[in-house]
Amino acid sequence: MAQFELNVNGKTHELNVDPSTPILWVLRDHLKLVGTKYGCGIAQCGACTVHLNGVAVRSCQLPVSSVGNNQLTTIEGLSEKGDHPVQQAWLEHDVPQCGYCQSGQIMSASALLEANTNPSDEEIESAMNGNICRCGTYTRIKAAIKTAANS
Numbered sequence: 328m329a330q331f332e333l334n335v336n337g338k339t340h341e342l343n344v345d346p347s348t349p350i351l352w353v354l355r356d357h358l359k360l361v362g363t364k365y366g367c368g369i370a371q372c373g374a375c376t377v378h379l380n381g382v383a384v385r386s387c388q389l390p391v392s393s394v395g396n397n398q399l400t401t402i403e404g405l406s407e408k409g410d411h412p413v414q415q416a417w418l419e420h421d422v423p424q425c426g427y428c429q430s431g432q433i434m435s436a437s438a439l440l441e442a443n444t445n446p447s448d449e450e451i452e453s454a455m456n457g458n459i460c461r462c463g464t465y466t467r468i469k470a471a472i473k474t475a476a477n478s
């Protein structure tokens with residue numbers, strides 16, 4: 328066990344955990360931020376995507392010891408009232424089906440648009456490639472990203 332100070336969604340949290348603990352489990356089990364989902368645990372599905380200094384990362388493969396003073400953002404911290412342009416576009420296009428993958432999808436999409444305000448189809452496909460949706464909502468995801476880019 329070791330002591331860590333983590334910046335999550337603009338707040339500082341002190342934790343005493345094993346240094347190898349993936350951030351996914353710190354978020355879900357210790358901080359009760361359960362919007363970030365567990366899918367595969369091996370960086371292959373994207374369900375656990377969060378932002379590290381604004382960049383999309385897979386929290387299932389990110390040990391707590393590697394985060395340091397960097398800023399973590401989860402789906403709960405993306406916007407105060409759930410009204411981030413990507414979230415609004417998701418509602419407009421009625422994107423989710425079962426919903427399980429969707430926080431990861433939204434975190435990847437919002438990181439993409441932060442880095443590239445007007446992505447091409449190919450850039451959207453490339454950025455979203457690692458986010459799997461068992462329900463096959465890919466067409467709506469792409470349309471919503473385009474709407475958010477134009478908002």
Ligand code: FES
Nearest residue numbers: 366367368373387
């Ligand atoms: S749970 Fe992290 S990528 Fe699947």
Ligand code: FES
Nearest residue numbers: 425426460461462
């Ligand atoms: S909405 Fe069901 S897995 Fe994506």
